[in-house]
Amino acid sequence: MQNSSIQEVKRAEPAQLRLPKKDSWWSIKRQEMKASKHSYILLAPYMILFTLFTVLPVSVSIILSFSYFNMLELPRFVGWDNYTRLFLEDDIFLTAIKNTLLFAAITGPVSYLACFIFAWIINELTPRMRAFMTLIFYAPSISGNIYFIWLMIFSGDRYGIANGMLMKIGVILEPIQWLKTEAYIMPIIILVQLWLSLGTGFLAFIAGLQTVDRTLYEAGAVDGVRNRWQELWYITLPSMRPQLMFGAVIQLTTSFAVADVSIALAGFPSVNYAAETVVTHLIDYGTTRFEMGYASAIATVLFGLMVGTNLIVQKLLQKVGG
C-alpha cells in the first residue's frame, strides 16, 4: 500500500513539475513579448507595409497561379493548368526562360567578378583617385535610365556611332539594323546590362576592401604569402566573405531581372521575341493581357528560380577562401 502510494507520488511529481514548466515557457515568451512592446511598436509601421506590398503579393501570386483570373470575374481554380500551359504549350515562355537563364549565367558571374576585380584594383589607388574611379564605374548604374544612350550608339542608320565607325573603316558598307536583327539583340543587351551592373554590390566590395585589417597583410608576408594572388585568396577574400555574400545576392537578383533594358533597346515585344525575358513575359500577361492567373504562374516560377539560385550560391560562397 505504502509502496504504491510512494510510487504514485513519485510518478505524479514529474508530471506536476512538467506542467508548470510547459506553462512557464509560454508565460516567459509572453512576458518577453510584453517586455519588448516597444520593439514591436517601432517595427510595426514598416512591417505592416512590408507585409502588404511584399509578403502578401508573393502569397497572392502563389495562390492565384492555380486559378484562372481576369480581374472581372472571380478567380476559378484550375489546378496545375497554368504551369502545364507555361512549360508545354507556351513557346515564347521557353524563349523567355532560355534568355533569362542566359543573362543570369553570363551577366551574373561576369558582373560579380567585374565588381570585385575593379573594386580590388581601385582599392590600391590614392583616396582621390579611388573616389574618382569609383564614380566612373558606378555612374552608369546610378544615372537613371541613361541606357537609352546605347540606342544612339547602336542606332540602325549611319549616324549611329557603331555603324558610323564600322563604315568609316570599311568593315561594313551598309548600316546594320543592330536592334532589329535577332543575332545581335542578345549580345547588345548583355553588353549594356554589364555596363549597368557595377552598382550596390560594387560599392559594398569597395567598402569591404577598406575594412580588411592591414596588419593581416604584413603577417601574411611574414608567413610566406609571395604574391598578390596568394594574398587575395588567403587573406582578402576570407576577410570580406560577408560582403561577398551580399554582393552575390544583389548581382544575381539584378541579372535575373532583365526587363527595362530589353524593352528600351529591343522594343516590346522584340523582333521575333528575341529579347523576351521572364519579366517581360510577366509584364505582357500581367499588364497587357490581364491574364492574372497565368501571370501569377510566371511570377511564381520567377520567384522560385531566383530564390533557389540565390540560396545555392550562398551555400557555395561559404566555402570561399577555405
Added chain:
Amino acid sequence: MKAALDVPGKPIGSKLRQLMPIRKKRVNRSFMGTFSLFMLLAVIGAFMALPLVYAINNAFKPLDEIFLFPPTLFVRNPTWNNFSELMNLLSQTWVPFSRYIFNTVFITGAGIVGHVILASAAAYPLAKHKFPGKTFLFSIVVLSLMFTPAVTATPNYMILSWLGLIDTYWAVIVPAFAYSLGLYLMKQFMEQIPDALLEAAKIDGANEYRIFWSIVMPNVKPAWLTLIILLFQILWGSDGNGFIYSEQLKTLHFASNQIIMGGIARAGAGAAVALILMSVPIILFVFSQSRIIETMATSGMKD
C-alpha cells in the same frame, strides 16, 4: 575627365609611385602585375565612361553635328541651342512642365523621408533588441532581397486599387516606404553602435523612442545618405510603375521619355533633357560618396 582617365596608362614609373603611396608599405607587388591591372582598369574605365561622355557631348552639339557622318564623339562647336529648344518645347506642353518636375520632386521627397524614418525605426529593434520573432522577421527581409520587385508588381496593383491609391502619388510613394534593401543596410549599420551608449541613455531615464530618436538616429547619418541615394535612384527614374494615369500626375521621367522618343526632330532637345536627368543623381552621389562607402562596409551577410 579624359586626361584623368589616361593617367594610369601614361608615364608608368614615377607617376605610379605618386598614385599609390601604399605601394611602399605593401610587399608582394610585382611591377608587371601592377601595370597590367592598371591597363585593365584604364581600358574598362574608358568603356564605362565613353557612353556618358558621349551623352554629355551630344547635349551641346548643334543639330548638324548630331547628324554628321561619320559620327563624332566629341562636340566641335558647343552650343546651348539644345537647351533653349528644350525650354521652347516645354513651354508648349499641355500640362505645364513645372508640374512634371513638381510630381517627381514630391514623389521622391515624400518617399525618401517616409522610407528613412520607417526603415530606421524598424532597423533599431532588429539590430539592438532581443525579442521573439526577431530572427524570423529579419530572414524574411533578407529573402525579399533575393527576388525582383517584378514578382510583386501585378498583385500590388490589386492591393493598391483595393486601398484606393491607384492614380495618386501614393501608389508610388507608399510601396517605396517598405523598400527592403534600405532596412537591411540600416540594420547592419546600426549593429556597430556601442551598446554602452544605449545603456547609458537608458540609465539616464530615456525611453526606447527617445533613445531611437536622439541617440540612434544622429549616429547613423551615413546610412541615411545611403538610403536616400538608393531610393532617390529608384523614385527619380520612376515612370509611375503603371499606377498613375492622369497626365497632370505623371512624372518627369515619363515626360522626358516622350521627348527622347520624339525621333529625329527632337534629337537635340532629347540629348539635353537626358543630360539634365542623369546629372542629378550623379551629383548627389559625388557629394555623399564617402558616407555611402562607410555604410556599405557593414553591409555584409553573416553565415
